[in-house]
Amino acid sequence: MPLDDTRYLKGGPVAARIIAEVRAAADSATAEGFRPKLVSITVGDVAAVDVYVRNQRAKAELGGIDFEERRFPAELTAGELEAAIHGMNADPRVTGIIIQRPVPPHIPIKAIQAAIHPLKDVEGMHPASIGNIVYNELDLAPCTAAASVELLKATGLDLKGLEVVMVGHSEIVGKPIAFLLMSEGATVTVCHHMTRSVAAHARRADALFVAVGKPRLIKADMVKPGAAVIDIGINAETLADGSTRIVGDVDTDSVKEVASWITPVPGGVGPVTVAILLRNTMVALNRQRALYRETYGTSERQFAAE
Amino acid sequence: MPLDDTRYLKGGPVAARIIAEVRAAADSATAEGFRPKLVSITVGDVAAVDVYVRNQRAKAELGGIDFEERRFPAELTAGELEAAIHGMNADPRVTGIIIQRPVPPHIPIKAIQAAIHPLKDVEGMHPASIGNIVYNELDLAPCTAAASVELLKATGLDLKGLEVVMVGHSEIVGKPIAFLLMSEGATVTVCHHMTRSVAAHARRADALFVAVGKPRLIKADMVKPGAAVIDIGINAETLADGSTRIVGDVDTDSVKEVASWITPVPGGVGPVTVAILLRNTMVALNRQRALYRETYGTSERQFAAE
Numbered sequence: 001m002p003l004d005d006t007r008y009l010k011g012g013p014v015a016a017r018i019i020a021e022v023r024a025a026a027d028s029a030t031a032e033g034f035r036p037k038l039v040s041i042t043v044g045d046v047a048a049v050d051v052y053v054r055n056q057r058a059k060a061e062l063g064g065i066d067f068e069e070r071r072f073p074a075e076l077t078a079g080e081l082e083a084a085i086h087g088m089n090a091d092p093r094v095t096g097i098i099i100q101r102p103v104p105p106h107i108p109i110k111a112i113q114a115a116i117h118p119l120k121d122v123e124g125m126h127p128a129s130i131g132n133i134v135y136n137e138l139d140l141a142p143c144t145a146a147a148s149v150e151l152l153k154a155t156g157l158d159l160k161g162l163e164v165v166m167v168g169h170s171e172i173v174g175k176p177i178a179f180l181l182m183s184e185g186a187t188v189t190v191c192h193h194m195t196r197s198v199a200a201h202a203r204r205a206d207a208l209f210v211a212v213g214k215p216r217l218i219k220a221d222m223v224k225p226g227a228a229v230i231d232i233g234i235n236a237e238t239l240a241d242g243s244t245r246i247v248g249d250v251d252t253d254s255v256k257e258v259a260s261w262i263t264p265v266p267g268g269v270g271p272v273t274v275a276i277l278l279r280n281t282m283v284a285l286n287r288q289r290a291l292y293r294e295t296y297g298t299s300e301r302q303f304a305a306e
Numbered sequence: 307m308p309l310d311d312t313r314y315l316k317g318g319p320v321a322a323r324i325i326a327e328v329r330a331a332a333d334s335a336t337a338e339g340f341r342p343k344l345v346s347i348t349v350g351d352v353a354a355v356d357v358y359v360r361n362q363r364a365k366a367e368l369g370g371i372d373f374e375e376r377r378f379p380a381e382l383t384a385g386e387l388e389a390a391i392h393g394m395n396a397d398p399r400v401t402g403i404i405i406q407r408p409v410p411p412h413i414p415i416k417a418i419q420a421a422i423h424p425l426k427d428v429e430g431m432h433p434a435s436i437g438n439i440v441y442n443e444l445d446l447a448p449c450t451a452a453a454s455v456e457l458l459k460a461t462g463l464d465l466k467g468l469e470v471v472m473v474g475h476s477e478i479v480g481k482p483i484a485f486l487l488m489s490e491g492a493t494v495t496v497c498h499h500m501t502r503s504v505a506a507h508a509r510r511a512d513a514l515f516v517a518v519g520k521p522r523l524i525k526a527d528m529v530k531p532g533a534a535v536i537d538i539g540i541n542a543e544t545l546a547d548g549s550t551r552i553v554g555d556v557d558t559d560s561v562k563e564v565a566s567w568i569t570p571v572p573g574g575v576g577p578v579t580v581a582i583l584l585r586n587t588m589v590a591l592n593r594q595r596a597l598y599r600e601t602y603g604t605s606e607r608q609f610a611a612e
Contacts, residue, residue, distance in 0.1 A: 134433070134477055168320075171356045196467050
């Protein structure tokens with residue numbers, strides 16, 4: 001089928017809108033003397049993540065955000081990496097810090113992620129960032145989770161009372177999507193590998209999110225007619241001729257005949273995820289500026305001087 | 307019906323078991339020179355919370371934990387309270403800090419709760435504590451949420467694949483119960499006031515949790531035969547003679563004819579909640595001791611000296 005089928009819920013236009021909003025905010029912050037900057041950390045094998053980093057850099061430039069790469073050797077100890085992050089936390093020129101995954105196995109990724117100051121945690125992965133989502137502060141969420149919710153919103157469906165089923169309960173995708181949607185008023189069920197019948201739940205969903213890393217797990221008979229299907233899986237599939245292609249967790253060809261909206265893979269959640277990273281950077285910048293004002297009371301002084 | 311009906315899932319025995327475990331751990335920590343201490347903060351009207359505080363003190367004594375009350379006048383500013391909390395954070399004799407609710411309206415309770423150091427947050431309400439639950443670190447959760455899950459575990463039901471419906475999506479009860487149970491392998495649906503049909507979801511639940519503050523909301527026809535029903539509501543009901551009594555969110559008299567287990571109100575979740583507060587205090591103490599060891603490396607030095 002042609003890719004311009006209207007049932008495809010494409011990430012490109014949503015990402016472009018978010019990046020344009022980021023650009024306006026970043027230009028205005030830069031004019032006020034607060035130029036936003038992202039620092040990307042890679043440890044060891046840079047080639048594995050190079051395509052992601054190059055894409056992040058290109059999108060950051062579009063959004064008016066500086067992008068700096070810091071590459072560390074694979075032998076770097078966890079203590080050295082933590083010290084480097086503490087340096088970036090203390091550097092007022094650094095707005096946000098991204099750790100490119102994978103990192104070498106001797107680096108404890110969760111502990112390192114938690115070393116990033118919550119106000120510079122643009123990936124939204126610090127426990128305090130996750131906790132804030134639970135407390136209904138939704139503006140800084142893990143990028144993939146927030147991107148998936150943005151795509152559902154792009155359908156125009158009313159989220160209040162919407163029956164949502166999330167297949168997959170990972171800490172940085174499935175669970176945050178569940179809280180984000182609960183906060184928006186949806187009724188959310190989270191399924192996973194221990195669920196008795198994923199199909200029974202999936203079939204009653206107005207909106208179905210899938211993030212389990214199993215190629216083509218969701219077939220047409222598991223989807224309610226008219227549903228919105230957000231496919232967060234990214235799986236490499238080897239074809240008969242030995243070449244590989246990227247497929248999602250949803251059997252798109254069959255499901256698109258049943259669903260009213262379906263995100264393509266690639267070209268669905270992916271592009272929006274990078275846009276959310278940039279939007280999170282602006283949220284982080286604003287929080288840092290607010291803390292500065294609160295600490296020094298500059299705004300009060302400015303008003304007093306006027 | 308008599309209160310010793312075996313379908314009643316009473317809190318007393320579960321609380322007694324937890325407090326006995328706490329006692330053993332507290333006695334052993336005390337013998338090692340680390341006596342656990344809880345500090346209870348009340349602001350303004352002490353009478354309103356007096357019965358809770360007296361109960362906490364009695365249970366803390368049973369558990370071998372010191373209990374100190376700090377009472378502040380209603381005129382206390384938020385800044386003064388925050389400063390007092392920072393003092394307790396910095397005091398090595400204080401293991402955990404509880405803020406008794408309600409506080410006067412000029413005190414921003416969420417901000418004050420977040421001023422408690424996460425390692426002294428025995429109520430499990432700091433955003434970082436909530437975030438850690440999402441990351442499957444389940445040992446320090448909000449007390450009521452953890453107590454509710456303990457009661458379900460007391461049924462002996464296998465939580466893996468169990469169909470659970472949580473009615474109520476508050477930040478410190480409904481949502482944390484949902485994450486705790488997801489981490490244990492249950493399939494969880496969270497319903498709330500915007501859900502189209504709470505009954506339709508409730509009727510398919512193997513375990514039904516209710517925390518909405520609506521007296522007798524859940525009737526027998528909303529419960530699956532054989533289910534476990536955990537009633538977290540505490541509502542004051544005025545009788546015909548003008549007296550009041552406490553009832554839950556579940557219509558216990560009718561539901562107990564359908565359910566296999568049901569928690570009474572009072573006497574169900576409540577007693578276990580206080581026991582969890584004490585258990586959280588021991589978790590906090592152990593984390594503080596671990597941080598001390600990590601910072602000073604005392605254990606290594608001890609071994610080196612042997």
